Amino acid sequence: xxxxxxxxxxxxxxxxxxxxxxxxxxxxxxxxxxxxxxxxxxxxxxxxxxxxxxxxxxxxxxxxxxxxxxxxxxxxxxxxxxxxxxxxxxxxxxxxxxxxxxxxxxxxxxxxxxxxxxxxxxxxxxxxxxxxxxxxx
Numbered sequence: 001x002x003x004x005x006x007x008x009x010x011x012x013x014x015x016x017x018x019x020x021x022x023x024x025x026x027x028x029x030x031x032x033x034x035x036x037x038x039x040x041x042x043x044x045x046x047x048x049x050x051x052x053x054x055x056x057x058x059x060x061x062x063x064x065x066x067x068x069x070x071x072x073x074x075x076x077x078x079x080x081x082x083x084x085x086x087x088x089x090x091x092x093x094x095x096x097x098x099x100x101x102x103x104x105x106x107x108x109x110x111x112x113x114x115x116x117x118x119x120x121x122x123x124x125x126x127x128x129x130x131x132x133x134x135x136x137x
Contacts, residue, residue, distance in 0.1 A: 025068040027113045039114040040107070041075060047083060047101045054095035060109065070112050076105040 004010045012028075029036035048055065060073040080090040083101040096102045108114075 025070070025112075027066075036113045038111045041105050042108075042114045043078070044104055044106055045081075045101065046096070046104050048096055048098050051098050054097045056095040063106075065112065065114055068112050071109040072106040072112075073109065074104055075107050077102055078105065079103040 014022075014028075027036045055074060055077075057074050057076060060071050062069060062071045077093050077096060078091070079088050079102060080093045080096060081088055081101050081103060093102070096104075
């Protein structure tokens with residue numbers, strides 16, 4: 001295979017690095033030309049699929065971004081938007097609830113790399129998985 005596509009699992013070895021030193025969530029990149037960078041905060045388009053009650057700034061769910069599984073705090077809800085058209089319905093809403101689409105600022109609680117959706121669709125997609133009836137975003 002000459003090239004990997006989104007969703008492909010790729011294995012490789014790194015000279016002088018033992019397999020046991022590599023942990024879940026580690027990110028490989030071109031350190032000379034395009035090194036990966038830790039996201040201090042990031043903007044995310046969030047659609048609330050199934051969540052009891054309302055979500056406001058301060059809510060901190062565990063999110064999955066590629067292989068990372070990290071708690072991220074909602075620091076700001078910038079916009080409430082129409083899911084289909086993208087039209088702004090409300091600026092700086094106090095909270096969001098099931099069925100709402102929004103643009104939010106999130107802050108990871110641990111080091112995390114987040115690519116833009118335009119750059120790389122697969123890692124740019126973040127999910128709050130539904131496990132054991134936990135809420136889904």
